[in-house]
Amino acid sequence: MNSTQTDVMNDLPNQLAEAQSMTDKDRSIVLIGLMGAGKSSVGRRLAARLGLPFVDADNEIEAAAGCSVPEIFALHGEAAFRDGERRVIARLLDGPRQVVATGGGAILDADTRDKIRARGISIWLRADLDILVRRCQKRGNRPLLQQGDMRQVLQRLIEERTPYYAEADLAVDSGDGPHEQVVDAIVAGLRRRSDLARAAHR
Ligand code: S3P
Numbered sequence: 004m005n006s007t008q009t010d011v012m013n014d015l016p017n018q019l020a021e022a023q024s025m026t027d028k029d030r031s032i033v034l035i036g037l038m039g040a041g042k043s044s045v046g047r048r049l050a051a052r053l054g055l056p057f058v059d060a061d062n063e064i065e066a067a068a069g070c071s072v073p074e075i076f077a078l079h080g081e082a083a084f085r086d087g088e089r090r091v092i093a094r095l096l097d098g099p100r101q102v103v104a105t106g107g108g109a110i111l112d113a114d115t116r117d118k119i120r121a122r123g124i125s126i127w128l129r130a131d132l133d134i135l136v137r138r139c140q141k142r143g144n145r146p147l148l149q150q151g152d153m154r155q156v157l158q159r160l161i162e163e164r165t166p167y168y169a170e171a172d173l174a175v176d177s178g179d180g181p182h183e184q185v186v187d188a189i190v191a192g193l194r195r196r197s198d199l200a201r202a203a204h205r
């Protein structure tokens with residue numbers, strides 16, 4: 004075990020205590036899912052519906068780096084991007100309650116997954132391959148999708164990442180319908196979750 008892992012292990016009781024002491028009212032809402040799942044569009048609308056601020060983690064990474072996500076990948080590589088992504092998401096989740104749209108690969112990082120578990124309510128926006136391909140074709144600036152056939156890359160990412168996305172507190176389908184419909188499903192899921200928590204404390 005290296006020293007970072009030892010620190011994480013030593014900190015585990017504190018993280019667990021923090022997670023247990025937080026109610027949903029304190030937790031940020033964290034949207035996860037693949038590129039093209041609609042995290043930013045749905046997140047912005049969800050935040051408006053809940054009266055919370057909205058933040059897009061990729062925009063925050065760009066602001067911190069002073070350049071765009073494609074430039075970070077090109078100039079510094081994916082590992083440097085992931086490093087910034089982990090630090091930015093930790094900072095956002097340590098702050099006041101808000102709706103956070105994460106980049107599709109954020110959940111690959113174990114510290115980020117722990118942080119989301121401790122301080123967030125995670126919502127997986129699930130979309131099928133055809134929909135993802137269609138939406139990603141409309142925005143051609145995603146570095147991982149420049150590395151070969153877009154459909155094949157997305158298919159591979161679905162296979163690699165689904166186990167992580169499936170750990171989310173809620174999963175909501177993000178299909179061809181209006182974004183507001185997805186927001187309705189999320190709000191209903193959040194309500195069910197708080198009803199269950201209330202019933203458990205009775
Ligand atoms: C990535 C998704 C992108 C962005 C970066 C890497 C990924 O965000 O963070 O290009 O690894 O899936 P979106 O999911 O918002 O497109």
